[in-house]
Amino acid sequence: MEIQRHGSGAPWEATVGYSRVIRAGAHVWVAGCTAISEDGIVVGRGDAYEQTRAALANVERALGQAGATLADVVRTRISVTDISRWEEIGRAHGEVFAEIRPVTAMVEVSGLIDPLMLVEIEADAFVADGTSGA
Numbered sequence: 161m162e163i164q165r166h167g168s169g170a171p172w173e174a175t176v177g178y179s180r181v182i183r184a185g186a187h188v189w190v191a192g193c194t195a196i197s198e199d200g201i202v203v204g205r206g207d208a209y210e211q212t213r214a215a216l217a218n219v220e221r222a223l224g225q226a227g228a229t230l231a232d233v234v235r236t237r238i239s240v241t242d243i244s245r246w247e248e249i250g251r252a253h254g255e256v257f258a259e260i261r262p263v264t265a266m267v268e269v270s271g272l273i274d275p276l277m278l279v280e281i282e283a284d285a286f287v288a289d290g291t292s293g294a
Contacts, residue, residue, distance in 0.1 A: 161184055163182060164183040166180060167179055168180040168218070168221075168222065170196065180222050181225050181226045188284070190219050190222045190223060190282060192282070193280065193281045193282070194215050194273075195211035195215050196218065197214070211278045212238075212248070212279045215280065215281045216253070219283045227287065228285045228287050232288075234286050237264070237281070237282040238280075241268070241269060242268065242278065
């Protein structure tokens with residue numbers, strides 16, 4: 161089985177030694193998606209809802225690199241620096257996944273790699289029959 165590894169170009173990938181997205185057969189794993197724009201800037205400073213939307217856009221972009229879509233997502237994990245903001249974060253997640261409804265977990269962490277980051281999202285996808293759910 162071929163294993164595909166793709167990066168986002170984030171400087172931490174080479175330093176830490178990880179890929180943003182890996183596909184092995186029908187399985188796709190995405191990790192480390194935060195509110196970083198393509199030019200490396202944290203977007204939505206102080207706004208958990210906007211950061212969640214940006215992180216989910218990065219999840220979608222990573223999935224695309226591996227031939228998957230948001231419709232293929234079966235699980236998400238949301239790490240947040242302030243769990244009291246769960247409703248803002250959950251609303252943004254729900255806007256993307258209302259119909260897809262993957263299993264999910266939201267946990268509070270003491271911090272992320274950049275103190276401006278409020279949310280980090282991971283996603284697991286399953287691409288049935290080698291095609292995307294799109």
